[in-house]
Amino acid sequence: MAVPSSLPAQPSAADVPSGGQPGPSSLKAPNPEAVGQNGAFDIYVVYQRIINNEDISAPLAAILALTELLSQSNAGTMFELVKALNDGAEALKSRVSNPIGLNAGCELFIAFVTLFPHESASFPELKTELIRQGQKYASEALTYRAKIAEFALGFIKDDSVILTHSYSRVVLQALLHAHKSKRISVYVTEARPRGLGIKTYEALTAAGIPCTVVLDSAVAYVMDKVDFVLVGSEAVVESGGLINAVGSNQMAVIARAENKPFYALAESYKFHRLFPLSQYDLPTHNPGILSFPQPPQNAEAAGSSSQSSLKPAVVTSTSRSSGSTAPVAFAPGQRIMTPEQIAKNPDVDYTRPDLISLVFSDVGILTPEGVSQYLVGMFAG
Numbered sequence: 001m002a003v004p005s006s007l008p009a010q011p012s013a014a015d016v017p018s019g020g021q022p023g024p025s026s027l028k029a030p031n032p033e034a035v036g037q038n039g040a041f042d043i044y045v046v047y048q049r050i051i052n053n054e055d056i057s058a059p060l061a062a063i064l065a066l067t068e069l070l071s072q073s074n075a076g077t078m079f080e081l082v083k084a085l086n087d088g089a090e091a092l093k094s095r096v097s098n099p100i101g102l103n104a105g106c107e108l109f110i111a112f113v114t115l116f117p118h119e120s121a122s123f124p125e126l127k128t129e130l131i132r133q134g135q136k137y138a139s140e141a142l143t144y145r146a147k148i149a150e151f152a153l154g155f156i157k158d159d160s161v162i163l164t165h166s167y168s169r170v171v172l173q174a175l176l177h178a179h180k181s182k183r184i185s186v187y188v189t190e191a192r193p194r195g196l197g198i199k200t201y202e203a204l205t206a207a208g209i210p211c212t213v214v215l216d217s218a219v220a221y222v223m224d225k226v227d228f229v230l231v232g233s234e235a236v237v238e239s240g241g242l243i244n245a246v247g248s249n250q251m252a253v254i255a256r257a258e259n260k261p262f263y264a265l266a267e268s269y270k271f272h273r274l275f276p277l278s279q280y281d282l283p284t285h286n287p288g289i290l291s292f293p294q295p296p297q298n299a300e301a302a303g304s305s306s307q308s309s310l311k312p313a314v315v316t317s318t319s320r321s322s323g324s325t326a327p328v329a330f331a332p333g334q335r336i337m338t339p340e341q342i343a344k345n346p347d348v349d350y351t352r353p354d355l356i357s358l359v360f361s362d363v364g365i366l367t368p369e370g371v372s373q374y375l376v377g378m379f380a381g
Contacts, residue, residue: 059105067134168232240353240368
């Protein structure tokens with residue numbers, strides 16, 4: 001799908017900011033929920049409000065935040081409008097620790113605005129139409145997971161044993177959809193340090209799907225028992241590679257060694273014009289990740305550092321995207337990583353395209369090479 005000149009229209013979803021065509025007066029109407037501490041429009045405040053909705057992922061939240069920025073913009077020309085959108089996108093990126101998904105949504109919407117046919121009678125009418133199209137696209141995008149689940153269903157056989165990683169909305173919907181007509185069993189990794197695999201386990205168990213939580217360090221141990229691996233995505237990049245919760249890459253390496261298919265599920269708005277060559281090319285990488293601490297100056301400091309690794313038996317892991325929490329239990333007196341040690345570890349990793357069997361998306365079932373071709377067409381106009 002190339003960036004469309006007219007984004008598809010769908011009925012407005014209840015959890016998406018109101019659709020419909022705003023009148024010209026609404027373009028400058030102040031939104032109390034979008035006002036920052038200084039009284040000015042704050043796109044980050046808008047983004048945080050939108051992403052608190054469990055159904056909306058970072059790229060969609062970014063698109064909806066940019067449409068709201070359009071409604072507040074005083075731009076009188078297309079040049080000024082695109083500059084305002086780029087400035088808004090940069091403001092979002094600078095305040096989010098993991099901007100990868102957000103970047104994908106921003107670049108998609110800005111490309112759409114840039115390529116949109118300017119057939120309106122006046123510039124205010126053009127802005128109104130852009131806002132309406134952005135809201136309709138976000139509304140339609142909420143149906144993409146159901147499409148992907150239907151595509152994936154054909155690859156899930158009866159009595160399949162599936163391995164998944166951490167928590168993914170689209171993977172969860174695919175598994176729940178498959179459970180309606182087929183018997184499946186699922187292994188899910190704990191996904192330290194946030195423990196979001198527990199969230200997946202609870203959702204699958206509540207639906208009646210046999211599910212077992214697997215230690216991240218036991219992926220190779222369990223791989224021989226599974227039929228295939230099914231993971232979600234933060235982004236699928238121009239090389240056809242995958243950016244996802246850290247641990248996905250090692251899972252793909254082990255799956256390849258065991259000749260097990262490794263499938264990725266990704267909505268098309270997560271396709272991202274990024275071409276990393278290694279883990280260290282990701283936007284989330286910084287010098288603090290995997291850095292070595294300075295050695296303690298004396299024995300007393302060393303003893304204090306050692307004792308700081310002793311933590312209570314239960315910790316709570318928080319999802320940065322959804323704000324939800326999941327308890328992760330440990331044996332009494334067990335040593336676990338301190339917050340400082342966790343902060344030195346990556347949040348996401350990159351999986352090379354040669355390790356990925358197929359990418360299931362709302363635009364079809366693609367090879368990693370197919371994703372590259374799709375991205376070229378998407379931004380070619």
